Structure formats: C-alpha cells, structure tokens
Amino acid sequence: MDITIRDAVEADLPGILDIYNDAVANTTAIWNDAVVDLDNRKAWFAARRERGFPILVALRGKQVIGYASYGDWRAFDGFRHTVEHSVYVRSDVRRTGSGRKLMKALIERATFNGIHVMVGCIEAENAASIKLHEQMGFSMVGRFSEVGIKFGRWLDLTCMELKLSK
Template identity: 70%
Template sequence: MPAAPIIRDASPEDLPAILDIYNDAVANTTAIWNDNLVDLANRKEWYAVRKARGFPVLVADVEGAVAGYAAYGDWRAFEGFRHTVEHSVYVHSGHRGLGLGRLLMRELVQRARQGGIHVMVGCIEAENTASIRLHESLGFRHVGRFEQVGTKFGRWLDLTCMELRTGA
C-alpha cells in the first residue's frame, strides 16, 4: 500500500518536477492556454514572484516524488485587488483521479484564509468538468462564463469563472 501523500511547501528543488507537470498540461490538455512549452528559468521566475509576494506554492509529495502542485498569484495588478487571488492546481497525469487536487486545494484555501485573502478566483476551461466539480465541492460558485475567449488545438475555448469567499 503506497504511503499517504504529503502536502508541503514547494522548494526550488521541486521546480523541475513542477516544470514537467506544467509542460505536460501545455502539450496535452486545455487546462493551460499556452501553445509553447516553458523552460526551468520560467518556472524559477514564476516561483520567485509568488514567494516575494508571500504567496504559497504547494506540492503533493507521493513517496518522495512531486505528483501535483497548487499556487496562487495576484488576480489583477492594482492595489484595490490585493485581497483577491487567482489560483491554479495541476496533478501529474499518472496521479489524476486519486484526490490529490482536493488535498492541494484544501490546503491552498486554508493558506489563503490565514494570509488574509478574501476571494479566490478560478478560471477553468468550460469543458473541464472534473475541475469544475472539484471547485464546486469546495464551495466555489459559478460567477460567469466567457465564450470563445481562447484557442488551443485549433478550436475556440470557453472559460468558466468561479470564486470562493474565504471568510478572511
């Protein structure tokens, strides 16, 4: 029986694994609307920006390997939005469906509450029903849908927007 996953703060040593998960989502899913893979320097900058803002970057550690990650960053770059963040959660393709996304999100929401974040925003490709259901189960509510605002793999994509008021 495998060991229970550990949700912990990411370290710079975790960035190659985070890069692999990110690039797999870029190459094979509509979860990330980028067409081009990124390099390690990109993920180092991404990590540094979040850490500089005091924002968490979490990983799901399964028997010493990073099996998923979650983080949040500024939603909009204006002072008035300082209590609102946009988050992301990604799970390695070999670990999906095992509840790691839920574990990561629960901890991320708790960190947001502790950090004085009032609202968490999630923007999800509208056909990603698994992610939408996960967010609904955690108390996120639908606040809108933008139609054909993105494109990937030669087709237009819709964006479902969800929010959670954390109580902070």
C-alpha cells in the same frame, strides 16, 4: 495513496516543470502553446515568493505529483484581497484525491493569509475541475465565450469564486 502536502522548494521545480509542460502540451488547462524550460519555472518561483504567494507541492514519497499556487487576480491595488489560484496534478494521479488535498491546503493558506476571495478560471469543458471546485464550496459566477484558443479551437472560460471571509 499516501500524499504529503508541503511548501515547495527550488529542488521541486523539475517535477513542477514536468507537470506544467504536460498540461501545456496535452490539455486545455493552461492556455499557452509552448512548453517552458527550468529557468522559466525558477523565475516564476522567485516572482511568487517575492510577492508572498504560496506554492504548495503534493508528494508521494519524495516524488512531486502535483502543485498549487495563487497569485494576483488583477494587478490593481483594489483587488489585493482577491487571488486567482491554480492546481495541477500529474496525469497518472488525476482523480486520486491529490488535487483535492492541494486545493484544501491552498484554501487554508489563503484564509490564514487574509485573502477574501479566491477565483478559479477553468476551461468550460473541464467538468472534473468544475465539479471539484463546486465540491470545495466555489460558486459559478460567469462564463466567457470563445475568449481563448488552443489546439485550433476556441475555448470558453468558466469563472468560479470562493468567499473566504465575511
């Protein structure tokens, strides 16, 4: 599959919205219960851009098939060199390498931007995401038990980190 990775533009937001809402409605990748509208994604996009955080999209042709971003891990000055990232791909293109390409590009951008540590917080039963993170050099650093709830069940959170600089 021929995939292009580039910085997102506002015209990509309908595709990003569809991917986000599918993850909310059908997975435990995003621990929100309600889908959102385009205005919500526009506000998210503007907030990320205002803070200088990247938003990348994966395209097959002109179609958005995935996106990745990072933002504050914790909103205190001392954590300014650590970010938490997110990578989401459309359900019909999972396990095709698009998530890996997005992750690689996001790691490169974080390194270029002087980020010291990237943190990934993953629902503990999401074996595919945990495996991808391990393959990308992330280490498991902890697991929180029953810290979230979705679809009527308690969820555990696996935390992983990747040190980008010494």
